[in-house]
Amino acid sequence: PSDKDAFYNRGLAYAALEKHDRAIEDYDRSLRLGLPEATTFHSRGLSHAAMGRHDKAIEDYDDAIHLEPTNPIFYIDRADSWVARNQRERAIDDYSQAIRLDPKDAATWNSRCWERAILGQLDQALADCEESLRLKPDAAYTLDSRGLVHLKAGRFDAALADYEAALKLDPEMVGALYGRGIARLRKGDKEGGEADIATAIKLQAEMAKYGVTP
Numbered sequence: 001p002s003d004k005d006a007f008y009n010r011g012l013a014y015a016a017l018e019k020h021d022r023a024i025e026d027y028d029r030s031l032r033l034g035l036p037e038a039t040t041f042h043s044r045g046l047s048h049a050a051m052g053r054h055d056k057a058i059e060d061y062d063d064a065i066h067l068e069p070t071n072p073i074f075y076i077d078r079a080d081s082w083v084a085r086n087q088r089e090r091a092i093d094d095y096s097q098a099i100r101l102d103p104k105d106a107a108t109w110n111s112r113c114w115e116r117a118i119l120g121q122l123d124q125a126l127a128d129c130e131e132s133l134r135l136k137p138d139a140a141y142t143l144d145s146r147g148l149v150h151l152k153a154g155r156f157d158a159a160l161a162d163y164e165a166a167l168k169l170d171p172e173m174v175g176a177l178y179g180r181g182i183a184r185l186r187k188g189d190k191e192g193g194e195a196d197i198a199t200a201i202k203l204q205a206e207m208a209k210y211g212v213t214p
Helices: 004-016 020-032 040-051 053-069 072-084 086-099 104-116 122-135 140-153 156-169 176-186 190-209
Strands: none
Touching: 004 020, 004 040, 020 040, 040 072, 040 086, 040 176, 053 072, 072 104, 104 122, 104 140, 104 190, 122 140, 140 156, 140 176, 156 176, 176 190
């Protein structure tokens, strides 16, 4: 290729094949030709993130945001890299910015719910999960998140109800199985709780064989 669009498109093709080193080489070439574009920085950031290079990914997302500050996807992907670096407060800031730009994206409300729940910001987390479910009712991943909020708040009946609802939608959701196990144990159901946790651990082990890990 001899122009930046051709290099960019070939980079996308390499990324789709999970050949991220080669994708990054083409994104580099594209960025050297003509004016840099936000989408190219973003795509290169995604490839760095896929390879676990979250510092470099964040640098690329920074550049993408500088060029195109109203694109919520850039903030969401930067937030995901902050999470990978265990910088959850910064992730919450980026999810918040994405929500301001696109308040109807249920998945981002759920992501912020989850991170707030992990940090113990339970009232705020619950409000986020409720909004996510208002936008997208019966979303298993958000029911799982709200289950965690209730579990951490000691509302075991509510947690159990959410995990049950999530598992009706996705019977092999590992996190919901594990959470339901904990909720059952907290309610005194030792046999049921231990069975759920054992099933969750088994499913996780089976998924790990296929390259699927938390």
